Ligand SMILES: Cc1cc2nc3c(=O)[nH]c(=O)nc-3n(C[C@H](O)[C@H](O)[C@H](O)COP(=O)(O)OP(=O)(O)OC[C@H]3O[C@@H](n4cnc5c(N)ncnc54)[C@H](O)[C@@H]3O)c2cc1C
């Protein structure tokens with residue numbers, strides 16, 4: 120019987136969706152290796168332990184809680200030292216992190232402290248018999264690698280959205296844990312977190328992404344894209360590099376080889392030519408819609424549904440039609 | 449400042465990839481190679497930091513076969529001062545193995561700042577910089593999109609999902625570079641290319657251990673069904689909505 124470990128990410132005191140994904144994956148790995156316990160690590164300011172119940176509902180047997188007023192923000196050195204200490208003494212078969220902004224920072228630190236390899240940004244992880252294998256997109260998603268991780272525990276970081284959080288009623292028993300490094304000794308300090316507009320879905324988490332390119336002509340015309348995203352209700356806004364380089368949109372919204380990678384249910388590309396570097400960030404979307412006035416634009420080669428036409432005419436019509444469909448008419 | 453930048457030679461991503469006969473790597477025949485995007489930005493960031501702070505020395509380090517000397521020469525042509533090749537015929541996929549070899553080289557270099565790319569575009573791992581920092585017990589900030597260094601301290605900004613984090617840290621430190629830190633990398637001028645030929649490039653054996661991760665298979669992703677144009681202009685919208693509801697079931 121083998122136990123597994125999961126890092127349960129929080130930000131601003133809130134539990135992140137990726138935390139539930141990590142716990143779900145840890146649960147699956149524990150079940151596949153004989154049905155051991157899942158131990159989730161939760162770090163934050165006092166009050167953070169309130170999330171233990173949610174983690175239990177997703178399969179955590181034990182929730183290791185580090186709570187300290189100085190840990191309201193992610194404190195990489197404290198989180199890494201504590202995760203490494205717990206994993207070192209825990210006899211786990213696997214430890215699951217998220218390949219989010221925070222998890223991608225944390226997981227390699229922990230791996231190096233433990234002297235263990237890390238399979239990062241995996242889209243699938245599997246235990247069959249003694250072998251733990253992962254799938255990881257390489258070459259900007261143009262090739263998929265299957266990797267075997269020999270070391271135990273196997274350390275993995277999971278791409279956001281790769282695993283569907285599922286229920287797995289467990290106790291989520293809180294076990295207080297002291298930080299392995301006193302917060303006062305941390306050298307790297309997050310002094311400020313500037314949150315984007317409230318209520319906006321993040322690109323990694325949104326089931327629908329509506330993106331705009333240079334075909335929109337000017338920053339203010341992104342209103343069309345935003346209105347379409349609002350009509351869907353569960354959509355985030357993305358952009359091409361041409362647009363972020365021109366400062367029409369923040370770099371954080373850039374999709375592609377040098378930006379974010381998304382795999383939403385639906386990707387709507389408006390006024391986007393479909394350069395290879397852009398496709399690298401969205402080609403794994405389940406359904407792709409393209410609206411472009413040039414019928415030869417490369418984006419149409421990957422679009423399940425293409426409309427040749429002027430974005431300024433098609434997008435408002437689509438926004439109206441989506442609103443109507445949502446109203447049930 | 450004394451700055452080191454770790455740079456990786458990677459295939460140009462615009463090419464079409466084929467899987468090698470072994471089934472565990474891409475077929476390298478005929479591939480063109482370049483410096484990984486993020487590493488180019490890291491070199492540019494180092495140059496700009498030293499231009500701003502009036503001088504210093506920039507060392508670039510690349511682990512790989514002799515072909516990486518070309519990548520090193522490019523960085524030297526951009527303005528870096530000296531290069532180190534950590535020689536190995538095969539570059540492992542295991543980031544920790546690479547990190548150990550890089551850390552062994554960087555440990556006693558007396559650098560104020562060690563820069564990495566956020567990720568290498570071939571492995572897309574994004575682990576090496578933070579691992580080297582841990583191995584050297586240096587403060588580390590990853591995926592940095594804004595960086596100020598003053599009086600032995602750094603202040604960096606990194607993108608979060610729907611937010612920005614401001615981080616402060618003491619030097620010496622490790623920083624991994626995200627897009628946006630520099631507008632773009634400079635092109636080497638002819639003068640730089642000529643000068644680069646005379647700059648020192650040291651070759652040492654890479655101290656690689658046993659890799660802990662092995663590739664058991666590489667495959668191309670399933671081809672997307674060929675694209676389909678369903679109509680023109682706003683007149684095609686009702687059909688699109690029908691397809692989104694009935695076929696794709698996303699609405
Ligand atoms: C190393 C490197 C990395 C890169 N990384 C990225 C990356 O991560 N992400 C990224 O996106 N790009 C990246 N790029 C840039 C990429 O090559 C393209 O330049 C960029 O994606 C183009 O953006 P675009 O489609 O918005 O603009 P364009 O290519 O200019 O396309 C605009 C499109 O809008 C259409 N159009 C114009 N008017 C209208 C209208 N009224 N209605 C409808 N359609 C209209 C045009 O037909 C055209 O197809 C990278 C490039 C390099 C070299």
Ligand SMILES: Nc1ncnc2c1ncn2[C@@H]1O[C@H](COP(=O)(O)O)[C@@H](O)[C@H]1O
Pocket residue numbers: 453454455456457484486487509510511512539543546563564565566567568569571572573574575576577
């Ligand atoms: N073979 C290498 N030689 C030099 N630097 C490397 C090498 N591999 C990775 N790096 C550095 O580590 C960063 C992250 O790589 P990775 O963890 O593989 O995504 C790269 O952007 C480089 O700065």
